[in-house]
Amino acid sequence: MKQLITMTGLLMVLGFTSCLKKDNLDGPNASLEGNLLVAGTKNNFQTATGSIQVKLEQLSWSETPAPQEIPSKIDGTYKNSKLFKGHYRVTPYGGAFWPVLPIEIDIDKTTKQDFELTPYTELTNFTATLNGKTLTLSFDITAPVEAGLPTISEIQPYVNTTSMVGPGASIFEFSDLKKTVVNKEWADMTPADKHREIVIEDMIPGRIFYVRAGVRFNDSYKSSNLSNIIEIKVPQQ
Numbered sequence: 001m002k003q004l005i006t007m008t009g010l011l012m013v014l015g016f017t018s019c020l021k022k023d024n025l026d027g028p029n030a031s032l033e034g035n036l037l038v039a040g041t042k043n044n045f046q047t048a049t050g051s052i053q054v055k056l057e058q059l060s061w062s063e064t065p066a067p068q069e070i071p072s073k074i075d076g077t078y079k080n081s082k083l084f085k086g087h088y089r090v091t092p093y094g095g096a097f098w099p100v101l102p103i104e105i106d107i108d109k110t111t112k113q114d115f116e117l118t119p120y121t122e123l124t125n126f127t128a129t130l131n132g133k134t135l136t137l138s139f140d141i142t143a144p145v146e147a148g149l150p151t152i153s154e155i156q157p158y159v160n161t162t163s164m165v166g167p168g169a170s171i172f173e174f175s176d177l178k179k180t181v182v183n184k185e186w187a188d189m190t191p192a193d194k195h196r197e198i199v200i201e202d203m204i205p206g207r208i209f210y211v212r213a214g215v216r217f218n219d220s221y222k223s224s225n226l227s228n229i230i231e232i233k234v235p236q237q
Contacts, residue, residue, distance in 0.1 A: 030107045032056070033079035036072060036092060039116040039144075044076025045095070046123075046212075046226040048166030052095035054078050054115075059104065060086035074164060083107055096120045096215075096223035098145060118144055121152075121215050123227035128211050130232055135159075135200040139213055139227055142194070149186040150219040154179055157198045158212050158226075165210045167224055174200050174209075183218075206236040 036045040036052060045052070050071035057065045061084075070080045072095070090113065091102035097117040105113055126139040137157050143149055158165050159174035170176070178198055198213065209232045214224040 028082040028084055030083040030085040030109055030111065031079070031081040032070070032083055032088075032090075032107050032111045032113060033077065033081075034113045034115065036076045036078065036095075037114055037116050038122075039118040045072075045097070045117050045119065046228060047072045047074065047076050047095060048169065048224075048226065049074045049164060051167060051223065052078075052092055052097075052117075055091045055093060055102075056080075056083070057089040058084065058086045059089055074166070085109075092117060094221050094223065096217055096219070096221075096225040119225050120145075120149055120217055120223075121225045123213055123215065123225060126213065126227040126230070128230040128232055130203070130234065133201065133203045133205065133234065133237075135203050135209075135211065135232060137198040137200070137211065137213055138196070140195050141189075141215060143186055146186050150217040152182045152184055152186065152189070152215060153218040153222075154181055154216040155196060155198075156180065156214055156216070157200060158214060159200065160210050161207065163210045163229060163231075165212055165229060166226055167214065167216075174203075203232070203234045205234050208233050 037043065038045055052072035054070040055067050057067050059065065070078045072078050085108055087104065088107050089102045089104050092100055092115045097119050100115060100117060121141050121143050123139045124142055129136045156179035157175055158170040160170050178200055210229050211232055212227045212229045214226045216222065216224040
């Protein structure tokens with residue numbers, strides 16, 4: 001019995017020592033951050049939280065690494081400060097923009113990397129006009145590259161009571177109920193299709209809203225190009 005107890009104690013000591021060795025391994029010690037820019041400008045890509053993903057593949061760990069992702073923020077930036085130092089392949093994907101080639105970079109303590117993205121379309125001249133309780137949104141739709149553009153499936157406004165506004169973050173009756181089904185190729189879009197006005201009635205008096213508009217595409221990600229965000233204050237009546 002004494003021998004059994006001694007062997008058990010030895011195994012416990014060895015196990016504890018093994019755990020100590022594992023605990024001494026370095027944790028995440030690197031960071032990657034940057035801007036998602038509209039190609040040819042210094043303007044951040046209009047996005048919603050998580051609507052674009054930055055895919056990371058750590059090549060210094062494996063030739064076929066399991067990818068990890070950094071979601072975009074609503075201001076068109078991305079950041080992950082809990083990465084392991086190493087050599088990575090990095091690719092933005094998932095948004096309403098033309099595919100970009102991956103790049104390979106070394107990620108260390110503080111690494112910054114911007115990406116230029118060419119949007120499928122841009123929503124320009126975006127205005128929001130309030131008349132009493134009626135809100136009218138107006139904007140134009142342009143396409144930097146027309147050939148091969150995915151089918152435009154829908155156009156809609158997004159309205160929320162916080163600045164976190166966009167697909168998945170909007171008030172149903174002011175947003176989804178105002179959706180317009182398009183289902184057209186860019187070549188079939190008329191001048192009237194490319195200039196839109198959306199009227200939203202019965203805005204709630206005394207409230208502050210944040211509004212934007214979006215053009216959704218029938219691509220593999222069902223992605224959307226978005227306008228900038230405008231704050232609207234509905235006065236008390």
